[in-house]
Amino acid sequence: MVAFQKSHENERKLMIKCRELRADIFSNAVRLEHVKKISSEDSSNIAALKKELELAWKQVANATDKENKARQRIKLLKEEIAVLGNIIEKGDTGEVAVDAISEVTKNLEKLAKEKSEQAVENAKLRAEIEAAKEQIAALQDDVLLAQQKIAELGRDIQARAGDAQRELRKKEKMELEMNEVRDEVELKQTEIKTITNIIEQLRNDLKSRQEEDRLLKISLEQTNRQLQVTESKLADAQSKLEAQMSLTESVRAENQSRMMEVKQKEEEVLAIKSENSKLVRLNEVTSRRIRSADEKKLELERSRDKLRESIAAIDGELEAMRKAMDNDRKACEELAREREILSKTLFKMSGQTAKQANLLRLHEQSKRNLEQEIIKYRQEAETQRQIICMLEMERDRYLQEAANFTQKVLDLMEEVKLREMQIFDFKKKIAEARTKLKQQENLYEAVKDDRNLYSKNLIEAQDEISEMKRKLRIITLHIAQLKEEIINKDMLMVQESSECQRMTQERNNMHKELQRMKDMAKENRLKIEAHEAEERRLLKIIAEAEFARAKHRKELDQVVSEKDILGIQLVKRNDELANLYDKIRIQKSVLDQAEAQYNKVLEDLRRVRADICSARREKAMLQASVSKIDDLKREVIRARKELGWEQTRLKALEDEAKKPINVHRWRKLEGSDPSSFEMIKKIHMLQKRLMGKTEEVVEKEIQIETKERLYVDLKQVLARQPGPEIAEQLVIYEKCLSEKELAMKVNTFMCR
Numbered sequence: 123m124v125a126f127q128k129s130h131e132n133e134r135k136l137m138i139k140c141r142e143l144r145a146d147i148f149s150n151a152v153r154l155e156h157v158k159k160i161s162s163e164d165s166s167n168i169a170a171l172k173k174e175l176e177l178a179w180k181q182v183a184n185a186t187d188k189e190n191k192a193r194q195r196i197k198l199l200k201e202e203i204a205v206l207g208n209i210i211e212k213g214d215t216g217e218v219a220v221d222a223i224s225e226v227t228k229n230l231e232k233l234a235k236e237k238s239e240q241a242v243e244n245a246k247l248r249a250e251i252e253a254a255k256e257q258i259a260a261l262q263d264d265v266l267l268a269q270q271k272i273a274e275l276g277r278d279i280q281a282r283a284g285d286a287q288r289e290l291r292k293k294e295k296m297e298l299e300m301n302e303v304r305d306e307v308e309l310k311q312t313e314i315k316t317i318t319n320i321i322e323q324l325r326n327d328l329k330s331r332q333e334e335d336r337l338l339k340i341s342l343e344q345t346n347r348q349l350q351v352t353e354s355k356l357a358d359a360q361s362k363l364e365a366q367m368s369l370t371e372s373v374r375a376e377n378q379s380r381m382m383e384v385k386q387k388e389e390e391v392l393a394i395k396s397e398n399s400k401l402v403r404l405n406e407v408t409s410r411r412i413r414s415a416d417e418k419k420l421e422l423e424r425s426r427d428k429l430r431e432s433i434a435a436i437d438g439e440l441e442a443m444r445k446a447m448d449n450d451r452k453a454c455e456e457l458a459r460e461r462e463i464l465s466k467t468l469f470k471m472s473g474q475t476a477k478q479a480n481l482l483r484l485h486e487q488s489k490r491n492l493e494q495e496i497i498k499y500r501q502e503a504e505t506q507r508q509i510i511c512m513l514e515m516e517r518d519r520y521l522q523e524a525a526n527f528t529q530k531v532l533d534l535m536e537e538v539k540l541r542e543m544q545i546f547d548f549k550k551k552i553a554e555a556r557t558k559l560k561q562q563e564n565l566y567e568a569v570k571d572d573r574n575l576y577s578k579n580l581i582e583a584q585d586e587i588s589e590m591k592r593k594l595r596i597i598t599l600h601i602a603q604l605k606e607e608i609i610n611k612d613m614l615m616v617q618e619s620s621e622c623q624r625m626t627q628e629r630n631n632m633h634k635e636l637q638r639m640k641d642m643a644k645e646n647r648l649k650i651e652a653h654e655a656e657e658r659r660l661l662k663i664i665a666e667a668e669f670a671r672a673k674h675r676k677e678l679d680q681v682v683s684e685k686d687i688l689g690i691q692l693v694k695r696n697d698e699l700a701n702l703y704d705k706i707r708i709q710k711s712v713l714d715q716a717e718a719q720y721n722k723v724l725e726d727l728r729r730v731r732a733d734i735c736s737a738r739r740e741k742a743m744l745q746a747s748v749s750k751i752d753d754l755k756r757e758v759i760r761a762r763k764e765l766g767w768e769q770t771r772l773k774a775l776e777d778e779a780k781k782p783i784n785v786h787r788w789r790k791l792e793g794s795d796p797s798s799f800e801m802i803k804k805i806h807m808l809q810k811r812l813m814g815k816t817e818e819v820v821e822k823e824i825q826i827e828t829k830e831r832l833y834v835d836l837k838q839v840l841a842r843q844p845g846p847e848i849a850e851q852l853v854i855y856e857k858c859l860s861e862k863e864l865a866m867k868v869n870t871f872m873c874r
Contacts, residue, residue, distance in 0.1 A: 195236075530868075537864060544857060551853055572833075575762055580706065582769065587699060593776075594692060597805075601685060604801060608678060677802055684809055691816065702823065758829040765822040772815045776808070 533864070533868065540860060540864075544860075547853065551850065571759070575759070579762070579765075580703075582766075586769070587696070589773075590692065590695070594688070597685065597688070597808075600801065600805070601681065604678065604681070604798065607798060608674065674798065681802070681805060684805075688809065688812070691813075695816065698820075705827070758826070758833065761822070761825055761829060765819075765826070768815070768818055768822065772811070775811055775815075
């Protein structure tokens with residue numbers, strides 16, 4: 123019974139140990155599964171742990187086999203104990219019992235040996251399990267650290283991949299924008315080439331215009347000399363005219379009607395002078411003059427026709443009188459012949475008086491009658507002779523009058539021709555006056571347009587100044603933002619340097635851990651080498667970032683220096699604009715003075731008299747110069763339009779500068795700091811464009827100043843030239859001179 127109890131207690135102890143071993147095995151299996159799940163991401167650790175797990179599972183399998191064998195033995199012993207119990211109850215305690223007891227004792231001894239062996243094996247297994255647990259815990263810690271590092275590296279890789287994708291997208295976008303900007307740059311270069319060609323053409327045109335202006339000045343000097351010569355001629359003509367007027371005072375009594383006409387003409391001249399101040403009424407006055415001249419021409423033609431008719435009638439009367447005188451002469455000759463015949467017959471009949479007493483009385487009576495008739499005929503002949511003398515005198519007088527009338531008709535014909543020529547000249551001068559009026563209106567409109575353009579340019583310049591000030595404020599704000607960003611970047615660089623130190627420490631820890639894990643996980647070396655390569659890349663990136671930061675600082679210094687340069691340029695620009703405003707005010711005052719001088723010279727030139735030929739030559743020269751001035755004005759307007767186009771193009775380019783630009787020479791900033799890279803590119807592009815456009819604006823302003831100088835010089839030259847009113851006065855004076863010369867010719871002819 124004691125042995126049975128001992129065996130039962132041993133069995134119970136073995137069962138407890140088996141349960142504990144099962145619990146340990148189960149916990150180890152759970153831990154191993156957990157380790158499998160944890161280490162499933164790390165293939166090298168899993169491969170190393172699999173070997174250890176296989177060994178552990180083999181040991182566990184051996185332990186389970188031994189446990190099964192022990193259970194079977196326990197069952198057998200239980201059966202034997204049950205059999206022995208039955209035997210004891212039956213009381214059969216013979217040799218069988220002794221044999222059974224001996225067998226049981228043997229079995230118990232065997233079991234004790236096996237128990238001791240099992241205990242030793244269990245102790246070994248427990249020691250191995252404890253070592254395995256420690257290894258598993260260490261491996262779990264290593265795996266957790268590795269997983270954390272892997273997760274961090276994975277996140278870094280994902281972040282780097284995202285950054286790389288973003289950078290690739292940015293690069294593609296930049297390449298597209300670069301292509302667009304290249305196309306725009308090519309277009310701008312072509313436009314710049316065309317503009318340079320236009321500027322060269324304008325320079326050549328300016329040179330040619332300067333040469334033409336020089337020639338025009340020479341021609342103007344020649345015209346001034348000719349004007350002086352014509353003024354001297356005019357003075358001589360005036361002296362001659364005064365001498366002629368002193369001569370014509372003797373015949374002023376006979377020429378009062380003509381003097382009245384001259385006074386009327388002078389009154390008309392005075393009226394025309396008063397009306398010349400208004401060029402609009404010139405057309406009406408000249409049209410009225412043309413109508414009056416036409417009416418006078420018609421009256422003169424009517425008087426010419428009447429004179430021709432009277433001359434024809436007088437010629438007819440003269441012919442009739444000649445015929446009557448011839449008839450009278452024939453009658454007188456017949457009467458004389460009859461008288462001679464009668465005297466002969468009377469002489470013949472005197473001897474026959476006796477014979478013909480009756481006939482004598484008849485003859486005496488007839489003689490008396492004939493004598494009376496002869497007396498009558500004589501009286502009639504005397505009267506006819508007197509009439510003939512009177513008719514001859516009248517004929518001579520009529521011939522003289524006819525000669526006078528023919529001379530008058532010829533003079534009137536010449537006067538009609540002169541009047542027709544004067545009418546033609548008047549029409550031509552009216553057309554010229556209209557063209558000059560249009561030219562003056564065009565000049566006035568051009569001056570008004572120039573004034574409007576100057577005011578517009580002034581407003582645009584003020585707007586540009588305000589815009590430049592606003593852009594300067596924006597640039598200063600951008601520079602302040604860039605400074606803040608650089609400070610933030612410096613802070614980030616400090617953080618990155620601390621992170622770099624931390625990474626170096628982690629790298630050292632990793633090296634230690636890798637040295638510690640080399641024996642356990644040799645296959646992790648590849649991954650560690652990859653991590654080391656990644657670390658080298660990160661270190662390289664950090665070094666590049668530090669280099670970029672240094673470069674950034676250099677660029678910041680350069681931006682600050684360029685900002686100072688821009689400030690100096692802006693100050694210069696403001697000074698230039700102030701000088702330009704002063705020049706504009708001076709130009710306005712000069713224009714006002716020139717207008718006053720122009721009006722004064724016009725008033726002075728109204729008194730000038732010159733010949734028709736010199737006036738026509740001067741008119742042709744003035745027309746040529748006026749056409750050149752119009753061309754120059756058009757060139758100035760075109761240049762100003764081009765300046766406005768360039769200014770609008772500058773504004774458009776400045777607006778385009780707000781968009782992202784081409785890949786810059788700071789290419790390494792694209793990956794590290796794209797925002798500062800874009801800002802630097804924008805600043806440099808804006809600076810280049812601003813400098814280029816300021817140079818273009820200065821060139822355009824120089825061109826405008828040269829054009830304005832040319833315009834002022836030509837305006838002064840035009841102011842010195844005689845105007846249309848002087849030409850009208852010259853025509854009027856020529857007309858008066860021609861009329862007075864005709865009157866003097868008529869008076870001299872009538873005096874003869």
